[in-house]
Amino acid sequence: MGFSFSMKFDNLINLELTQKSGQTSQPPWIEMHGKYCDLIYLNEVPILIKAYQDDITSLNINYELPLDIGNLKDSVDQKNTEKNIKNEINRIFDLNFDLNRFYDYLSEDSKLETTVDFSRGLRLFLAKNPFEAIVSSIASANNSIVRWTKSIANIRKKWGNPVKFSSGIFYEFPYPELLQFVHENDLEEFDSLNGSIDMEFCIKNLKSCGVGYRAPYIKKTSEILSNDINLLEIFNMDYEEAFETVLTFPGVGPKVADCILLYGYGFKEAFPTDIWIKRIISYLYFDNKDISVSKIREFGIEHFGEYAGYVQLYLFHYARKSGLMNKLK
DNA sequence: TCTCAGGTCTGCG
DNA sequence: CGCAGACCTGAG
Numbered sequence: 001m002g003f004s005f006s007m008k009f010d011n012l013i014n015l016e017l018t019q020k021s022g023q024t025s026q027p028p029w030i031e032m033h034g035k036y037c038d039l040i041y042l043n044e045v046p047i048l049i050k051a052y053q054d055d056i057t058s059l060n061i062n063y064e065l066p067l068d069i070g071n072l073k074d075s076v077d078q079k080n081t082e083k084n085i086k087n088e089i090n091r092i093f094d095l096n097f098d099l100n101r102f103y104d105y106l107s108e109d110s111k112l113e114t115t116v117d118f119s120r121g122l123r124l125f126l127a128k129n130p131f132e133a134i135v136s137s138i139a140s141a142n143n144s145i146v147r148w149t150k151s152i153a154n155i156r157k158k159w160g161n162p163v164k165f166s167s168g169i170f171y172e173f174p175y176p177e178l179l180q181f182v183h184e185n186d187l188e189e190f191d192s193l194n195g196s197i198d199m200e201f202c203i204k205n206l207k208s209c210g211v212g213y214r215a216p217y218i219k220k221t222s223e224i225l226s227n228d229i230n231l232l233e234i235f236n237m238d239y240e241e242a243f244e245t246v247l248t249f250p251g252v253g254p255k256v257a258d259c260i261l262l263y264g265y266g267f268k269e270a271f272p273t274d275i276w277i278k279r280i281i282s283y284l285y286f287d288n289k290d291i292s293v294s295k296i297r298e299f300g301i302e303h304f305g306e307y308a309g310y311v312q313l314y315l316f317h318y319a320r321k322s323g324l325m326n327k328l329k
Numbered sequence: 330t331c332t333c334a335g336g337t338c339t340g341c342g
Numbered sequence: 343c344g345c346a347g348a349c350c351t352g353a354g
Contacts (some may be wrong), residue, residue, distance in 0.1 A: 022335080024335070140335065148335095162336090251336090274336075
C-alpha cells in the first residue's frame with residue numbers, strides 16, 4: 001500500500017547531488033526508477049521512503065508501510081504519519097538550513113565563492129540512524145568509496161532485519177546490541193561451528209563484508225555502544241564533549257570523529273579534515289604550504305565557525321568537480 | 330603484477 | 343606530543 005505527498009519550500013535542494021556527493025555518513029539511498037529509496041523510522045517502525053523531485057524547490061515523497069505490520073499498527077499514528085515523515089525528511093536533508101544565506105557567506109570570501117557554481121542545492125545528508133553513520137565512517141578510513149559502500153550493504157543484508165514492502169524487501173541496519181556479538185572473521189566463525197561446515201562457507205562474519213582490518217574496530221565500538229554509552233546521549237553533548245567521546249571508540253580518529261558528528265549527529269561546527277581537505281585548504285589559504293591535518297582542522301573550525309561543516313562539504317565537491325583535485329595530487 | 334584508497338593504531342624519540 | 347610503518351582488499 002503506497003501513499004504520496006509533495007513538500008514545497010522557499011529554499012532549494014538538489015536531491016541527486018546531495019545523494020551522490022559522497023558524504024561519509026551513509027551510502028546513497030537505493031535508486032529505483034529514478035527515485036531514491038530507503039527506510040526511515042517513525043516510533044521505531046521502519047517506513048519505506050521513495051524520494052524524487054521535479055524542480056529544486058520541492059521534494060516528492062512516496063511512502064509505504066511494512067506489509068506485515070501486524071501488531072505494530074497501533075504504533076503508527078495514521079493521522080500524523082505524513083506530518084512525521086515530513087519532519088524526518090526535514091531533519092535528514094537539513095531543509096531548515098538557509099542555503100541562500102550560506103551562499104551570501106561564501107560570496108564574501110573570494111576563495112570560496114566559486115564553490116557555489118559546482119554545488120548549488122547541495123545539502124547535508126544526515127544519517128537516519130547514527131549507528132550506521134558510526135560504522136560507515138569507521139569503514140571509510142583508508143578505504144575507497146565503492147568498497148565501504150559495499151561493506152555497509154553487506155552488513156545490512158547479513159544481520160539487518162528484513163522488512164517486506166509491496167515494492168520488495170529492504171534491510172534495516174543492525175543495532176549495536178546485535179553487531180557486538182558477530183564473528184570477526186571466517187576462522188572465528190569456523191571455530192564456533194565445531195567444523196559442521198567447511199571454512200569456505202563461513203561468510204557470515206564482519207571481514208567477509210569487506211571491512212578488512214577494521215572488523216575488530218566495528219565490533220569493539222558496538223560493544224561500547226551496547227554497554228557503556230548510549231547512542232542518543234551524544235545528541236545532548238556540546239561539540240567538544242561529543243568529539244572527545246567518539247574519539248574513544250576504536251577505529252575512530254579525528255577525521256572519522258568529525259564525520260560521525262557532522263553527518264551522523266548534525267554538529268555543523270565540525271570540520272572533517274582528510275588528505276583532500278588538507279590539500280585544498282593549504283592551496284587556497286596557505287600558499288600550498290605543508291601544514292598538519294590537525295592544524296588545518298583547527299583553522300577550519302576557527303575560520304568557518306557555524307558553517308565549517310558546510311564549507312567542508314562544498315570544498316570537497318568543488319575540488320572533485322573543478323579538476324582541482326587532480327591538480328593537487 | 331603493483332599501486333593506491335576521503336586514516337588509525339602502534340611504537341619510538 | 344610529533345612522526346614513520348603497517349595495514350585488509352579489490353579496482354584500475
